[in-house]
Amino acid sequence: MAIRVGMLWEILVIAFDTLRANKLRSALTILGVVIGVMSIVAMTALITGFSDSLEGQIRAFGSNTVFVQKLGFQSFSSGRSFLELIKRPNLTNDDAKALGESPLVGEVGLQIGGGGPFAAIERMSFAGQATKRFAVIGATSNWGDMNFIPFMSGRFFGDFEVLNRRNVIVLGYSPAEAMFLTRGIDPLGKVIRVGRDSYTVVGVMDKRPAALGDANGFAVIPYTTYEKRYPTPRFRGIVFRPLTIVVSSAEGVNVDELRTEIESIMRARHRLKLGEENDFDTVTADFIVAFLRQFTKAVVLALFVISSIALMVGGIGVMAIMTISVTERTREIGVRKALGARRREILVQFLIEAVFLTMLGGLLGIALGAGIGYAVNVFAGFPVSLPLWSFALGVGFSATVGILFGMLPAVKASKLDPIEALRYE
Structure with missing residues (x-):
């Protein structure tokens, strides 16, 4: 040796x-x-x-959350064409109310815009300081809680402000930094311009890590205000309402049971026959993570x-x-x-x-x-x-x-x- x-x-x-x-x-x-x-x-x-x-970031939405969409990640990953998917019926507020009545559902929220070809993208400005174009999202008052984004200061808007279509806004970290934080100004209570309209800042969300692009480049307004300000877009004569229903499960209910319940309620509301494919998408964080790992x-x-x-x-x-x-x-x-x-x-x-x-x-x-x-x-x-x-x-x-x-x-x-x-x- x-x-x-x-x-x-x-x-x-x-x-x-x-x-x-x-x-x-x-x-x-x-x-x-x-x-x-x-x-x-x-x-x-x-x-x-x-x-x-x-x-x-995906898992931050929670393992017990299901996103219901007219067309989303699930359908696009299966290879279906956009022209085929856009002909599906739009999701409505009544769909969200019906889902909220199920004993398996804990909480239901709405989100309009925020991504895709029909998203609202606007410049924001305050006292002569303008930002680049950021996404404007319309949401219900529980959007911040269901997305688990921490607050830097202020609050999220409430049900009263949503019901009365108030021009209030919650800023993501990036627009708040561009208009206020770099100049040492407290953004709370300030009136900013978003496109042609004025909004009062009621809250600022904290910075979160980004895997790709700017994960903090957005602002949130009441979805009722969003619908008043941004008309429903059309594509080749088809009305497209970019609405996402966010559903969390009740205590003790796993995500598979919740997803099955959602599909059953939505299929009944859309009068789908046995054997017909769903004309909506139900996406969970686990599904997206599994696809991401395969990719x-x-x-x-x-x-x-x-x-x-x-x-x-x-x-x-x-x-x-x-x-x-x-x-x-x-x-x-x-x-x-x-x-x-x-x-x-x-x-x-x-x-x-x-x-x-x-x-x-x-x-x-x-x-x-x-x-x-x-x-x-x-x-x-x-x-x-x-x-x-x-x-x-x-x-x-x-x-x-x-x-x-x-x-x-x-x-x-x-x-x-x-x-x-x-x-x-």
């Missing part, structure tokens, strides 16, 4: 000396491996960071396939330099064989040298990939995650490349005839 360990150490020293003696050639050889592993680690850090952050796995797999091309280029370079090394060290191989070295030992020597080269490239790629991930996080604020399995994959890929592409030169070296090798000039 001591002899084998000593030989292994000697081989590593020889490999390092070979690398040091041919710095430029060795650097060019492992460049492909460095690029491939760096791509894997950096992109994995960004993709998993984005996925984890977005999953956290992330597909993206990571595609990334590995693309990065493997760079690794193959690096492997070809390793095979080329190891073949040259075998030719340059033919006499050395002959001497080692003459002194009793077996074919297996020669093969292992050159194979370890190849693996040493590629693993060095893999370690450099891991360091650079992690550095890129942290740099993006620091300078762009993009969420980053560096799972240990991405490091293990980087090392494993680089070692595999060394074994696969170093095998041919190693076999060639092990098969050299010692007499012919000693005569080689």
Whole structure:
């Protein structure tokens, strides 16, 4: 065992000396491996960071919440066309009231706008300071509680203000920062312009982390005020009311039971026959998270396939330099064989040298990939995650490349005839 360990150490020293003696050639050889592993680690850090952050935001809605929509994430993910989905009947306030009467339902809220092609997007201004265009959402008084967004100051509007269509507004962190916080002004009670209308600020929501884009770039007004200010949009003559009904379960009711109850009530209200598909969507946080995870796995797999091309280029370079090394060290191989070295030992020597080269490239790629991930996080604020399995994959890929592409030169070296090798000039 001591002899084998000593030989292994000697081989590593020889490999390092070979690398040091041919710095430029060795650097060019492992460049492909460095690029491939760096791509894997950096992109994995960004993709998993984005996925984890977005999953956290989705789960913030609660595991017992169901979103009922005319057309939503569920239908689009199944591949249906927009023209087919928009012909569905609009959701109504009466649908929400009917759902609220079920004993399985705890609380029901409404939201209009906030996303999609029919969202209301407006500039906001106060005392000469204007913002960029932010989303304006119409909602019921329980919207803040059902979305679990913490408050920085003030309050959410109440039922009285919703019923009387008052021009009150709750600001997300981004518009509040742009108009007030950067100037040290307390926004509560101030009257701001939103498009052509004036609103009194009654509350400001706290900042929340963003997985993509600005998660704090919005403002909320009573949904009755929203309907008065923004007429129901039309698309090719079809009236589209962008209403989402948010339903939470009663105590002791799980989300599957709640979803089944919602579908039963909505199908009865829409007079759907047995066997007919739902003309509405019921989406839960778990469904979105499951789809997100599948999407992330597909993206990571595609990334590995693309990065493997760079690794193959690096492997070809390793095979080329190891073949040259075998030719340059033919006499050395002959001497080692003459002194009793077996074919297996020669093969292992050159194979370890190849693996040493590629693993060095893999370690450099891991360091650079992690550095890129942290740099993006620091300078762009993009969420980053560096799972240990991405490091293990980087090392494993680089070692595999060394074994696969170093095998041919190693076999060639092990098969050299010692007499012919000693005569080689």
